[in-house]
Amino acid sequence: MKLARVSAVLVAVALAPAVLLPSSASAAETTDGNQPLGVSAPDAAPEDEPAPAASASTEQEDRAAAQAILSDPASGPHLREAAGKALAGTAQDVRHFLESGQYSARDTDDRIRVSQIIHQGGPAVQKAGQAAMNGTIEDVRQFLAVGQYVARESDDRLRVSQLVEAGGPGVRAAGLAALEGTIEEVRQFLEVGQYVARESDDRVRLVQIISAGGPAVQEAGKAAFNGTAEDVRKFLEVGQYAARDSDDLVRAAQIESRGGPEVKKAAAAAFNGTIQDIRDFLATGQYVAAAKDKAAAEAASAAKEKAAAEAAAQVQPAGGVQPASLTASVAAAAAAAAPTTAAPSAVATTVASGSALAATGAGPALPWEVGGAAAALGLGAAMVVTARRRSADER
Incomplete structure (x- = not known):
């Protein structure tokens, strides 16, 4: 009986610390922190590693930059093509385009642009552009940024000089005034001034042609003068020649009708030919033919006089007897x-x-x-x- 009681006391003494110690620890931790005892807190993320949300933001920015290049009107065809391919690919493709691909595409577009300028430009532009194409990409970009404009100014002034040399009085006066001014005045003459001055010169020339022309030329010229500048230009380039052909044909017919045999023969040959044959007849042929007709007429008259003289000599009898x-x-x-x-x-x-x-044959012909x-x-x-x-x- 006594042994059983002793054993129960020993068991209680042994178990008391195990029961009391966890309770006190749990109370302490509950007072000092928010986590209960026996529960582990999660590990904190390192501060130097980017969060997944930050990585998604970078890809969006890259795609926005590539899209801006694609939408830029100043971007060349190769640059837009490369941007479109990158946007259709992965984030890494977009990043590669922004870091290197766009620059190689820009170089290609710049060289194509220089080639186009050379093809459309004047002598100075062509020379400067070709020199840039034979150089580095920096030379190409320098030409596009500055060199082409310097060369173009030289070509513009050369063009004005050519117009002055070939133009009428109005064009010459306006062109020389532009050459003495700024490049803006030169380009204003090339774009506007030369056409105003040329219209004035054309109308002066039209009046001169009307004054010297035949009936058809005068009629067509007056109609053009009363029309627009385009009507005047059309008459000078085409209409005057058609009207002159008509006048030349009429004049050749008049000469043929009153000419001699050789003139008629030459006129008929001209009418069977081209309009140039008609003009040759009017310029020289009619006079050559008229000279032949005159020579034939003179020869016929001389022959008649000779025949008359021979007939008179035949009636003189031998021995000096007087004529009948x-x-x-x-x-x-x-x-x-x-x-x-x-x-x-x-x-x-x-x-x-x-x-x-x-x-x-003597009689009224020689009365005196x-x-x-x-x-x-x-x-x-x-x-x-x-x-x-x-x-x-x-x-």
Whole structure:
């Protein structure tokens, strides 16, 4: 009995510390902290490691930067293409584009841009652009930023000088004034001033053409003058030539109608050819043909005169006897001075002389020669008749 009681006391003594100590520790920890005893607190994250939320923010910023490059109107085709491919890929693709890919794409676009400027530019721009293309990427960008504009100014001034040399009075005056001014004045002349001055010159030229042209040219020129600057320009470039063709054809027809055989022949050949053949006929051909016609007419006249002279020489008899025409004149004069008994013979002689005159061609064509000869012969005949009377009286 006593042994059982002793054993129970020993067990209670042994278990008392184990029960009391956890209770006091639990009360202490509950008072000092928020965690109950026996529960471990979670480990704190290191301060130098980025949180997952921060990593997502960086990717969004990269994509926004790549999208801005893609949307920029100043971006070249290769740069936009590279940005689009990066945005379609992973975050690493976007980061690679921003760190290196965009720069190689920009270099390609810059060189393409220089090539385009060279193709469209003047001599100075082409020379400076080609030098940049043969250099580094810095040379290319320097040309795009500065060099192209310096070279373009040189080309613009050269262009104004060419317009001044080829233009009319108005263009020359306006162009020289621009060359003495700033580059802005030079470009204003190239963009606006030259066209205003050219319109003035065109209208002056139009008036000159109207003044010197034929009916068709004058009609078409007046219609253009009353129209727009484009109408004037069209007349100068096309219309005046069509109207001049019409005038030339009319003039050639008029010359043909009043010309001789050679002129008609030359005109017909021109009408069967081109408009240039017509102009050649008007410029030289008509005069060559007219000279031939004149020479032929002179030759025909000379031939007629020679034939008449030969015919007159053929009626002169051998032995120095006077031609029948002269004999008839003498007989007529003698008949006028002789007695009545001689009248029948004189009449017969006169009739015969008429036939002789018709045969030899003498007559109205040479009235003054015949009249003078008849007067002289008539005087001689009177003297002959008088002498004969004296001889008869003496007998």
